Amino acid sequence: MDGPVLSVEHLTVAFGGLTALDRVTFDVPHRSVVGLIGPNGAGKTTVFNAVSGVVRPREGTLRRHGRPLRRHRPHHLPRLGISRMLQGLGLFPGMTVLENVMVGADPLATGGLPGMLTGLGRAPRDERRVRGRAEAALHEFGVADAAHALPGTLPYGVQKRVALARACVCFPELLLLDEPASGLAADEVSELAERVRMMRAHGSVLLVEHHMDLVMRVCDRVVVLDFGRVIADGTPDEVRADPAVERAYLGPPEDDGDLLAPGGPGEAHDGR
Numbered sequence: 566m567d568g569p570v571l572s573v574e575h576l577t578v579a580f581g582g583l584t585a586l587d588r589v590t591f592d593v594p595h596r597s598v599v600g601l602i603g604p605n606g607a608g609k610t611t612v613f614n615a616v617s618g619v620v621r622p623r624e625g626t627l628r629r630h631g632r633p634l635r636r637h638r639p640h641h642l643p644r645l646g647i648s649r650m651l652q653g654l655g656l657f658p659g660m661t662v663l664e665n666v667m668v669g670a671d672p673l674a675t676g677g678l679p680g681m682l683t684g685l686g687r688a689p690r691d692e693r694r695v696r697g698r699a700e701a702a703l704h705e706f707g708v709a710d711a712a713h714a715l716p717g718t719l720p721y722g723v724q725k726r727v728a729l730a731r732a733c734v735c736f737p738e739l740l741l742l743d744e745p746a747s748g749l750a751a752d753e754v755s756e757l758a759e760r761v762r763m764m765r766a767h768g769s770v771l772l773v774e775h776h777m778d779l780v781m782r783v784c785d786r787v788v789v790l791d792f793g794r795v796i797a798d799g800t801p802d803e804v805r806a807d808p809a810v811e812r813a814y815l816g817p818p819e820d821d822g823d824l825l826a827p828g829g830p831g832e833a834h835d836g837r
């Protein structure tokens with residue numbers, strides 16, 4: 566297939582009088598991890614929302630392999646090979662871990678997941694395929710033991726792995742990860758870094774993250790937003806050395822600290 570997995574071209578999004586994104590342009594190449602960073606309010610979530618079809622851009626184009634995405638909605642994402650792990654995890658509390666991951670595997674079913682889960686209009690072959698793939702994903706993410714537990718009974722780090730398993734169960738070509746390191750302990754972040762790198766074997770990842778250690782370790786490229794504009798786009802080393810990025814994070818020169826150093830907090834002003 567031609568062209569990057571995702572091209573964001575001159576994307577402009579406005580909320581009333583506020584321009585949240587101003588001609589944002591960058592690519593996510595095939596089998597790469599691209600980080601999207603920037604201070605609070607810089608527009609990172611708005612990029613995800615535009616890519617997910619949650620907000621409509623005022624101007625600009627999103628392309629998959631060079632073909633424009635027009636008026637797509639969140640429920641079209643599985644068909645487009647795009648999956649998103651939300652910051653709030655979004656696990657269904659009344660469903661077991663296995664059932665939650667089966668929801669992510671729904672596109673593998675031809676007869677429809679609701680029928681499968683309720684037993685109405687059940688398609689046994691579909692159920693076997695979806696269940697088998699969901700169980701394999703639980704194994705891959707080290708949460709097979711929790712298959713029959715309800716998410717709320719599990720530690721947060723385990724719930725995160727379940728959410729990741731659900732996002733990856735269909736081998737998305739583009740995975741949108743929204744602050745996956747938030748709330749994780751240091752050893753869990755290292756494990757997450759390993760998993761994000763492994764995801765390149767199947768597809769590409771667009772990663773919004775304040776945890777600079779993770780960003781600098783796993784990303785092939787890093788795009789930096791500030792007040793809705795791209796102020797840098799390069800390798801982690803190039804971005805780290807960019808004075809414009811340092812200014813965006815640190816503010817005036819008299820401020821101390823190395824916020825872009827691995828382990829730094831990576832948040833500064835609030836653009837709201």
Ligand SMILES: Nc1ncnc2c1ncn2[C@@H]1O[C@H](COP(=O)(O)OP(=O)(O)OP(=O)(O)O)[C@@H](O)[C@H]1O
Pocket residue numbers: 580583585603604605606607608609610611612836837
């Ligand atoms: N639905 C909305 N209505 C009005 N303004 C919005 C809406 N969503 C976002 N904004 C504004 O758009 C700007 C960009 O917000 P966005 O949430 O994309 O930033 P962010 O980089 O993801 O921030 P954070 O790191 O704090 O999550 C902010 O000024 C925010 O207040």
